[in-house]
Amino acid sequence: MDSEFDRDTAVTLREPGVYDAELSAGWTIIQAVNGGYLLALLGRALGEALPHPDPFTISAHYLTPSVPGPAVIRTETVRAGRTLSTGQASLFQYAEDGTEVERIRVLASYGDLDALPDDVRTTAKPPAIPPREHCLGPSDGPAPIPGSSAITERLDIKLDPTTLGWAVGAPSGKGEMRGWFGLADGREPDPLSLLLTVDALPPTSFELGLTGWTPTVELTTHIRCRPAPGPLRVSITTRNLAGGFLEEDAEVWDSADRLVAQSRQLARAPRG
Amino acid sequence: MDSEFDRDTAVTLREPGVYDAELSAGWTIIQAVNGGYLLALLGRALGEALPHPDPFTISAHYLTPSVPGPAVIRTETVRAGRTLSTGQASLFQYAEDGTEVERIRVLASYGDLDALPDDVRTTAKPPAIPPREHCLGPSDGPAPIPGSSAITERLDIKLDPTTLGWAVGAPSGKGEMRGWFGLADGREPDPLSLLLTVDALPPTSFELGLTGWTPTVELTTHIRCRPAPGPLRVSITTRNLAGGFLEEDAEVWDSADRLVAQSRQLARAPRG
Numbered sequence: 001m002d003s004e005f006d007r008d009t010a011v012t013l014r015e016p017g018v019y020d021a022e023l024s025a026g027w028t029i030i031q032a033v034n035g036g037y038l039l040a041l042l043g044r045a046l047g048e049a050l051p052h053p054d055p056f057t058i059s060a061h062y063l064t065p066s067v068p069g070p071a072v073i074r075t076e077t078v079r080a081g082r083t084l085s086t087g088q089a090s091l092f093q094y095a096e097d098g099t100e101v102e103r104i105r106v107l108a109s110y111g112d113l114d115a116l117p118d119d120v121r122t123t124a125k126p127p128a129i130p131p132r133e134h135c136l137g138p139s140d141g142p143a144p145i146p147g148s149s150a151i152t153e154r155l156d157i158k159l160d161p162t163t164l165g166w167a168v169g170a171p172s173g174k175g176e177m178r179g180w181f182g183l184a185d186g187r188e189p190d191p192l193s194l195l196l197t198v199d200a201l202p203p204t205s206f207e208l209g210l211t212g213w214t215p216t217v218e219l220t221t222h223i224r225c226r227p228a229p230g231p232l233r234v235s236i237t238t239r240n241l242a243g244g245f246l247e248e249d250a251e252v253w254d255s256a257d258r259l260v261a262q263s264r265q266l267a268r269a270p271r272g
Numbered sequence: 273m274d275s276e277f278d279r280d281t282a283v284t285l286r287e288p289g290v291y292d293a294e295l296s297a298g299w300t301i302i303q304a305v306n307g308g309y310l311l312a313l314l315g316r317a318l319g320e321a322l323p324h325p326d327p328f329t330i331s332a333h334y335l336t337p338s339v340p341g342p343a344v345i346r347t348e349t350v351r352a353g354r355t356l357s358t359g360q361a362s363l364f365q366y367a368e369d370g371t372e373v374e375r376i377r378v379l380a381s382y383g384d385l386d387a388l389p390d391d392v393r394t395t396a397k398p399p400a401i402p403p404r405e406h407c408l409g410p411s412d413g414p415a416p417i418p419g420s421s422a423i424t425e426r427l428d429i430k431l432d433p434t435t436l437g438w439a440v441g442a443p444s445g446k447g448e449m450r451g452w453f454g455l456a457d458g459r460e461p462d463p464l465s466l467l468l469t470v471d472a473l474p475p476t477s478f479e480l481g482l483t484g485w486t487p488t489v490e491l492t493t494h495i496r497c498r499p500a501p502g503p504l505r506v507s508i509t510t511r512n513l514a515g516g517f518l519e520e521d522a523e524v525w526d527s528a529d530r531l532v533a534q535s536r537q538l539a540r541a542p543r544g
Contacts, residue, residue: 056517057490057538059331061358061379063351078377079335084489086333088377105350105360107333107379109489109538116515121480123447124511175395208393217356217381218329220492222538224514239396240531242496243388245328247534259512262519264536266329266381266494 003187017075019045025068029149033066036199049075050085050110054191058108059220066103113226126253127235156182166206175204175238189227198250198263204238212270219265230255275459289347291317297340301421305338308471321347322357322382326463330380331492338375385498398525399507428454438478447476447510461499470522470535476510484542491537502527
């Protein structure tokens with residue numbers, strides 16, 4: 001528990017199925033609490049409430065913007081099966097009069113990644129990302145994430161220069177964002193931190209020439225394998241920007257060349 | 273209401289937010305009720321319960337196998353916003369002693385597809401599927417769907433011959449399934465029928481040389497555009513079969529070459 005991520009996603013049992021939490025200001029982008037960090041908090045609470053430890057698939061619908069400060073997570077065991085359990089969880093914060101305001105609701109099916117057979121028959125290939133030393137982070141020049149964002153200090157992200165055109169005023173026009181991902185304090189990846197990883201890179205809309213906010217409506221993540229220690233590679237793709245919405249498909253690969261997470265989100269496109 | 277699909281997905285208000293339904297035996301594969309048909313039923317109930325008409329993103333977790341017969345759908349309005357509403361719904365059936373058994377639970381965000389702007393900036397291209405007259409359906413030779421399946425009579429599916437190797441004992445080894453989709457009685461597509469379309473083709477696992485059941489754990493569908501009248505093209509891809517699970521990514525294109533739906537499901541891989 002000496003990592004920032006574990007400390008800031010800790011939950012405290014209040015009563016069966018109900019957990020108190022504190023949303024840290026350390027995981028904000030501009031003023032918004034990062035959606036992946038929130039998902040990891042909900043994922044941790046469900047892992048404690050359900051009979052199985054690992055999120056296999058978790059679908060989150062984002063309702064109202066979260067702010068740093070106290071929160072409560074209410075979970076429900078929907079079904080407890082032999083190899084999979086399904087649960088629901090909501091994260092609430094408090095209005096000035098003390099009433100609970102729901103921020104996010106998730107449905108998830110949990111299992112035990114360590115109990116899965118070793119078979120892998122995949123045609124997916126790791127993304128073509130240059131070696132880490134040829135990729136760029138906030139300390140390598142003009143800050144690639146605009147504004148003051150506490151989260152950048154907690155992440156060790158190095159972006160593929162071919163997806164960084166937006167940072168120098170020359171977006172590629174392609175809906176792609178790729179890079180290396182780690183936690184700044186060296187905490188190794190696990191299924192919970194993968195829930196952060198899938199929503200931690202700058203939005204693909206930057207490379208489409210759009211600036212401004214890209215709020216997530218819904219984000220579903222499949223955790224397919226316990227990640228090996230070491231840096232992760234993340235590739236995000238948007239193929240369809242239409243009608244004011246876009247999808248972001250993320251893949252996360254571990255140091256052993258395993259596809260460890262797949263996610264898709266529906267987000268509102270920025271107006272810019 | 274003279275289409276089989278509309279008749280068989282009808283819901284009747286029992287009390288506010290609660291709808292009675294009858295699962296038709298006409299949408300079964302072997303003995304199982306098709307998951308896309310069930311999703312369309314839940315989608316219809318939520319469209320009646322929420323202030324917005326169209327599913328923008330709907331995430332379904334499948335809990336227990338549904339059977340033809342009576343069901344009840346219980347909905348909850350989670351949040352009603354200006355442009356989006358979020359709702360939850362569960363479909364229950366009845367045990368012998370009359371208690372309700374939950375079959376599926378969904379979380380969904382609804383909006384109004386007709387209120388979206390016309391902007392389209394997409395790099396997605398329609399799938400390369402031969403003309404419909406060069407594709408093959410159940411009446412064109414050896415039945416491509418094994419076993420007796422009532423649903424095949426209600427669908428007008430013509431599969432790309434390059435994804436039909438499995439039907440003649442020579443699966444391609446690629447996790448791909450493509451074809452033309454329509455309803456057999458000519459009922460035109462709409463957002464609700466798209467929820468059926470994304471889960472209506474044979475599983476990609478057949479082309480991976482695996483026979484047997486591929487039960488859905490979770491299925492999330494984004495409806496991106498109201499489909500134009502006419503036949504739909506569906507392309508399904510599996511890239512990662514590992515640890516006994518696989519994902520199926522589906523795209524649905526309409527006759528106007530618009531990407532109208534994107535879905536992804538996590539399913540258990542067959543053992544065969």
